[in-house]
């Protein structure tokens with residue numbers, strides 16, 4: 001690159017990129033972040049977008065340190081992956097010890113104990129009393145793909161029902177089950193056939209313009225009409241739902257909804273798949289979110305916080321369904337890799353030993369109390385909702401019209417980052433601040449982070 005080009009780019013960034021300017025002023029030379037950004041832009045595909053310019057050097061508990069040495073409070077937990085915080089010691093040690101012994105053998109060819117031990121553990125802690133079995137994969141999407149395959153084999157039916165506002169992944173089947181067009185589906189069709197969408201229990205923006213509890217739960221009642229007008233229930237293999245919809249905006253359904261779905265499924269011979277990829281492992285105050293409603297799913301998908309950041313996912317379900325596929329029908333090269341399985345075992349032990357389910361409830365209560373109080377004096381906050389430590393703040397331009405405030409939400413995220421708190425947004429209109437605080441956060445960190453969040457919301461709202 002000619003010297004002139006380098007200088008031009010440098011001046012450009014100095015004039016227009018606030019972060020670059022700050023880092024330059026601090027260091028007096030092009031920062032490590034700037035150098036990495038430049039390399040990233042040249043080497044990494046544009047579709048792999050970044051919501052911040054932060055390059056992480058290391059992280060511990062609820063604190064991320066970037067390559068400039070600046071610390072951030074992590075209020076997004078690697079998007080729900082780090083319920084146990086960054087680099088918990090027992091997990092790191094177990095991975096290191098396993099790395100010395102065995103990295104890979106392919107479980108379908110030569111087996112190893114951690115795979116079996118983690119399957120036993122998941123079978124034991126999965127909701128409900130039915131005998132369970134487990135299989136492992138690598139990502140949340142892959143777990144959902146496998147759950148659909150298992151449900152189809154078990155029922156000998158093919159139709160799958162999913163819900164508006166759902167997010168189940170980025171592969172073709174999971175994208176088809178997903179219900180947010182941009183950026184997840186736009187330009188990627190055609191999608192998998194035999195997938196049917198129904199309205200979800202998004203009470204703040206009810207599809208039927210009703211309000212709970214006087215609504216009579218149209219979202220459940222609708223199924224009778226749906227099975228008459230859209231598709232015969234006898235054709236449907238499974239219904240898949242996130243007990244609390246995550247990417248769709250942290251939507252907590254009313255008490256009757258999930259038990260109601262379960263009884264519809266039971267009466268029609270449809271399997272209920274709980275997608276616990278984001279809600280699992282203590283996040284909502286229970287090990288799995290669906291336990292908050294006392295519902296036993298037929299199949300359950302898990303990933304994210306299962307192994308503290310080591311790639312792993314699982315399908316756990318009633319043995320009769322899990323055993324439906326024939327030998328070799330399911331699996332994959334890396335699924336249930338030894339490193340991931342020991343990480344999973346130690347992660348679950350860490351959650352249990354440190355009582356992180358009750359800590360999630362505590363974090364949730366404290367956070368809810370503060371945010372509800374803020375809502376009283378800040379009209380931009382349309383709704384605050386959540387379960388345990390999975391909390392969403394829906395921002396609106398007007399409380400009456402509920403017009404989504406996407407730009408305002410972006411500003412809040414930006415102001416938080418500037419003050420050292422990292423968090424992200426969600427929602428089909430991208431107007432929900434989502435809080436996924438690591439469950440190992442200290443009280444001081446929680447208070448500090450919430451103060452930054454409150455100030456950022458007030459500042460952004462005042463500028464509107």
Ligand SMILES: Cc1ncc(COP(=O)(O)O)c(C=O)c1O
Pocket residue numbers: 138139140141142144167168169170242246247275276277278279303304
């Ligand atoms: C509920 C749910 N299901 C599936 C997925 C897909 O997981 P992955 O990104 O690991 O494929 C996600 C990811 O955010 C999720 O939240």
